[in-house]
Amino acid sequence: MPTEQEMLNDELDQILDELGISDASDDGNEALAMLNAELAGTEFDTGESAGVMTMLGIENDPEMQELVLGIIARRARRLVQQLADLARRHRHCVRCIGLVTQTVALFKAKQYPQAIAMGIRAVQCFRSCST
Numbered sequence: 001m002p003t004e005q006e007m008l009n010d011e012l013d014q015i016l017d018e019l020g021i022s023d024a025s026d027d028g029n030e031a032l033a034m035l036n037a038e039l040a041g042t043e044f045d046t047g048e049s050a051g052v053m054t055m056l057g058i059e060n061d062p063e064m065q066e067l068v069l070g071i072i073a074r075r076a077r078r079l080v081q082q083l084a085d086l087a088r089r090h091r092h093c094v095r096c097i098g099l100v101t102q103t104v105a106l107f108k109a110k111q112y113p114q115a116i117a118m119g120i121r122a123v124q125c126f127r128s129c130s131t
Contacts, residue, residue, distance in 0.1 A: 019079065
């Protein structure tokens with residue numbers, strides 16, 4: 001019989017799998033955060049949807065942009081739903097719930113790539129939160 005933590009880890013792994021992320025370790029995330037800080041404000045900054053479109057080479061194709069944003073928005077919506085469910089079940093993980101709240105705020109602001117990034121941080125938080 002799996003423990004509650006094992007079941008939680010399995011659920012978190014499933015969330016990351018749905019996003020196509022194989023490893024979201026804290027070490028990698030810290031390094032990525034440092035990289036993102038350096039990229040902020042450059043043409044390589046993926047913090048804005050326009051930057052994502054430029055990186056994909058579709059900045060001049062409104063139809064393709066709409067398609068890509070739709071896909072990202074659906075992924076973000078699913079992530080928000082899953083994290084909200086986790087937050088309700090794991091109320092003792094207050095710090096993680098704060099990250100979920102930030103994820104929801106970014107989603108509501110239609111900042112979908114940022115919402116997904118914050119959601120991944122929330123997943124990592126839940127993984128490390130003791131039961």
